[in-house]
Amino acid sequence: MFATTIDNLPSRTLKNIMSPTSRSHTVIAAATKFSVPKPTERKPPMDIQQIFGENTFWHAEMQARLPKTVYRSLLSTIQKGTPIDTKVAEAVALAMKEWAVEKGATHFTHWFQPLTGQTAEKHDSFITPNEGGGAVAEFSGKDLIQGEPDASSFPSGGLRATFEARGYTAWDPTSPAFIIENPGGSYLAIPTAFASWTGEALDAKTPLLRSMHALSTQAIRVLKLFNVTNVHQVYTTVGSEQEYFMIDEEFYYRRPDLVTCGRTLFGAKPPRGQELEDHYFGSIQDRVLSCMLETEKELYRLGVPVKTRHNEVAPSQYEIAPIFENTNVASDHQQLMMLMLRRVARHYGLVCLLHEKPFAGINGSGKHNNWSMSTDTGMNLLEPGADPHDNLQFLFFCIAVVKAVNKHQDLLRISVAYAANDHRLGANEAPPAIVSVFLGDQLTEIIEQIEKGSATMSKPGGLLGLGTRVLPPLPRHASDRNRTSPFAFTGNKFEFRAVGSSQSLGWPNTVLNIIVADTLDEMATALEADLKKKVSFEKAVGNVLTAAIRESKRIVFNGDNYTAEWHAEAGRRGLLNLKTTLDALEHMLDAKNRKLLSRFEVLSERELESRHEIALDQYFKTVNIEGETTASMARTMILPAAVRYLNELATTVERGKIIGTDLAGVRETLNEVNQLVAELRTALNELNKQNADLGGDTVHEKAYHMRDKVIPAMRAVRDVADKLETVVAEDLWPFPTYRDMLFVK
Ligand code: ADP
Numbered sequence: 001m002f003a004t005t006i007d008n009l010p011s012r013t014l015k016n017i018m019s020p021t022s023r024s025h026t027v028i029a030a031a032t033k034f035s036v037p038k039p040t041e042r043k044p045p046m047d048i049q050q051i052f053g054e055n056t057f058w059h060a061e062m063q064a065r066l067p068k069t070v071y072r073s074l075l076s077t078i079q080k081g082t083p084i085d086t087k088v089a090e091a092v093a094l095a096m097k098e099w100a101v102e103k104g105a106t107h108f109t110h111w112f113q114p115l116t117g118q119t120a121e122k123h124d125s126f127i128t129p130n131e132g133g134g135a136v137a138e139f140s141g142k143d144l145i146q147g148e149p150d151a152s153s154f155p156s157g158g159l160r161a162t163f164e165a166r167g168y169t170a171w172d173p174t175s176p177a178f179i180i181e182n183p184g185g186s187y188l189a190i191p192t193a194f195a196s197w198t199g200e201a202l203d204a205k206t207p208l209l210r211s212m213h214a215l216s217t218q219a220i221r222v223l224k225l226f227n228v229t230n231v232h233q234v235y236t237t238v239g240s241e242q243e244y245f246m247i248d249e250e251f252y253y254r255r256p257d258l259v260t261c262g263r264t265l266f267g268a269k270p271p272r273g274q275e276l277e278d279h280y281f282g283s284i285q286d287r288v289l290s291c292m293l294e295t296e297k298e299l300y301r302l303g304v305p306v307k308t309r310h311n312e313v314a315p316s317q318y319e320i321a322p323i324f325e326n327t328n329v330a331s332d333h334q335q336l337m338m339l340m341l342r343r344v345a346r347h348y349g350l351v352c353l354l355h356e357k358p359f360a361g362i363n364g365s366g367k368h369n370n371w372s373m374s375t376d377t378g379m380n381l382l383e384p385g386a387d388p389h390d391n392l393q394f395l396f397f398c399i400a401v402v403k404a405v406n407k408h409q410d411l412l413r414i415s416v417a418y419a420a421n422d423h424r425l426g427a428n429e430a431p432p433a434i435v436s437v438f439l440g441d442q443l444t445e446i447i448e449q450i451e452k453g454s455a456t457m458s459k460p461g462g463l464l465g466l467g468t469r470v471l472p473p474l475p476r477h478a479s480d481r482n483r484t485s486p487f488a489f490t491g492n493k494f495e496f497r498a499v500g501s502s503q504s505l506g507w508p509n510t511v512l513n514i515i516v517a518d519t520l521d522e523m524a525t526a527l528e529a530d531l532k533k534k535v536s537f538e539k540a541v542g543n544v545l546t547a548a549i550r551e552s553k554r555i556v557f558n559g560d561n562y563t564a565e566w567h568a569e570a571g572r573r574g575l576l577n578l579k580t581t582l583d584a585l586e587h588m589l590d591a592k593n594r595k596l597l598s599r600f601e602v603l604s605e606r607e608l609e610s611r612h613e614i615a616l617d618q619y620f621k622t623v624n625i626e627g628e629t630t631a632s633m634a635r636t637m638i639l640p641a642a643v644r645y646l647n648e649l650a651t652t653v654e655r656g657k658i659i660g661t662d663l664a665g666v667r668e669t670l671n672e673v674n675q676l677v678a679e680l681r682t683a684l685n686e687l688n689k690q691n692a693d694l695g696g697d698t699v700h701e702k703a704y705h706m707r708d709k710v711i712p713a714m715r716a717v718r719d720v721a722d723k724l725e726t727v728v729a730e731d732l733w734p735f736p737t738y739r740d741m742l743f744v745k
């Protein structure tokens with residue numbers, strides 16, 4: 001059962017919501033109620049080995065419960081992608097159900113990732129009434145393999161009219177099924193892909209799986225040219241570093257902006273922000289640490305290999321990172337990680353904020369996406385090797401990635417383009433909207449040598465320029481870290497840093513996989529052509545690499561990505577600078593992208609168009625909700641607070657007159673507040689006007705209206721409101737301030 005509630009944590013009630021005069025006292029109530037258990041009450045330390053994966057139906061359970069032939073067949077599906085037959089599915093369903101029921105599950109769900117960016121589930125009971133008036137637990141192969149949720153309420157971008165509401169979910173046997181526990185009961189969750197009845201992808205998983213397949217095909221083709229013939233599948237691997245904020249839930253509920261939008265729309269800069277740089281890697285406060293431990297325990301039980309935790313740069317900001325896995329599994333696990341962070345936080349009176357920019361003026365949150373390619377024989381294709389042949393192969397794959405990033409800067413930018421991430425990208429805390437690659441000095445030097453031409457490489461000894469003499473000092477574990485680069489080589493993997501904290505890993509990795517599949521394909525074709533002309537292997541590889549480097553070198557930048565000089569330099573190099581989501585989305589349907597995605601059957605043109613439409617729509621809706629929330633908080637919370645204060649000041653001035661004292665200081669304050677109230681009213685009128693006008697009928701027009709009219713109007717309201725926060729009496733201020741939220745733990 002879900003043993004996560006801390007027994008000694010008193011139940012928190014929201015009944016004692018602040019009266020205006022006791023704001024700070026009640027506001028810190030939840031924080032002060034937490035105490036560390038006494039030594040006698042402490043739980044024994046968790047036995048990670050014992051609990052790891054206990055709530056997943058994976059190899060250990062499969063092996064124990066399935067007939068050998070069934071297990072072997074399933075293994076072949078998992079490892080080689082062979083289709084599953086109905087007999088196997090029946091046997092797996094039976095075993096899975098038995099296991100789940102033993103674990104206390106009463107229901108099952110197909111667990112999928114529609115284009116809302118969240119996960120979706122609809123629970124069905126295992127129990128079917130039988131003729132005798134009783135009930136039996138039933139779960140068939142068909143129940144396992146396919147589900148039919150009503151698809152009409154999920155975003156489809158025009159792929160499916162509401163009258164043809166049918167969608168279906170299809171079991172993904174390559175990602176383990178798992179049990180989600182709740183104090184009231186448990187259910188079995190089966191990872192699935194989600195498509196329309198006509199077979200068009202409506203989710204994040206389907207294109208990801210397709211892209212992994214495309215990359216695998218091209219990578220195997222290249223490996224064969226390098227005479228590596230025992231590889232049957234190449235996976236991409238991902239390890240994501242998840243940043244998040246944790247704040248007291250009492251603050252959260254008092255902030256309509258946090259509840260509705262996930263970020264604060266108001267808030268004056270606190271006297272202390274992150275200037276002291278004392279939070280990063282600092283010791284973790286007890287309540288937060290307890291929460292992290294519990295979260296990690298739940299994740300271990302779900303087989304999510306969580307590895308590190310630490311305090312991040314901003315106050316109340318943290319990071320959790322798992323060990324890398326096959327991208328598909330990593331992506332599902334990443335969803336579970338976000339789910340558990342949110343759920344467990346509540347047991348500690350905390351709320352986990354996954355928004356990219358919950359607080360203005362301090363760092364936002366990202367999700368660094370560490371990415372590599374690995375063979376089913378266990379070889380990391382981005383690991384520099386020990387001998388010349390391996391190194392040549394390493395360089396081939398590494399340069400294919402560099403070439404891909406250069407050729408498809410737009411797609412990478414698009415893969416992280418949505419309203420919330422606009423607050424991060426381009427500010428001096430996260431990589432800029434300009435995509436570039438950091439390679440580090442040593443690798444850059446090697447690449448410069450190769451760029452000079454294959455002559456160096458065809459010297460006697462063949463591999464001189466690429467041989468052991470040059471490569472062994474390559475840093476295995478990146479020594480020179482460049483935190484400002486959006487796409488950095490870190491020794492044996494690339495780290496894509498522009499991914500946002502709330503994002504699913506699905507789309508960014510679909511893009512990464514497919515753009516690298518594209519350049520591997522191109523380079524393999526060139527190599528094959530040279531080899532056909534009887535050019536020696538080393539020379540042919542040299543030719544391909546030289547050409548790729550010449551074409552792509554402009555994307556390599558090892559300096560500080562935050563500087564204005566780089567932005568100017570990037571302009572000279574002709575690199576794209578797609579500053580906002582909408583700038584990026586303008587390129588989504590470019591002929592190049594349509595062709596690429598449909599050529600590898602990752603997204604058909606129709607599917608791509610639908611995703612473009614959904615992205616625009618989500619941008620519009622996100623900002624629209626923020627605009628409305630800003631207006632309503634200003635109108636019903638901030639303005640009334642300021643007016644109450646005005647009243648107090650005016651009354652005082654009046655009283656001064658009665659007793660014959662000119663209260664000059666009070667009068668001055670009165671004027672100051674009065675002035676700000678007038679400014680707030682003006683700004684609010686403008687915002688109301690922009691909120692009422694959607695800018696047009698198409699989603700495109702509405703989205704641009706949001707960016708160009710609503711966002712500036714919101715900013716103007718916030719500017720004045722934040723000034724008011726610093727002058728209005730604290731006991732009248734209607735919601736918790738940054739100081740409360742970020743520092744009371
Ligand atoms: P740091 O970035 O602090 O040096 P690591 O390099 O150990 O830490 O790892 C950061 C993340 O990168 C972790 O999630 C780790 O599992 C992941 N990672 C390491 N190797 C690979 C790989 N070959 N493919 C994908 N991710 C990887």
Ligand code: MG
Binds near residue numbers: 368
């Ligand atoms: Mg890292």
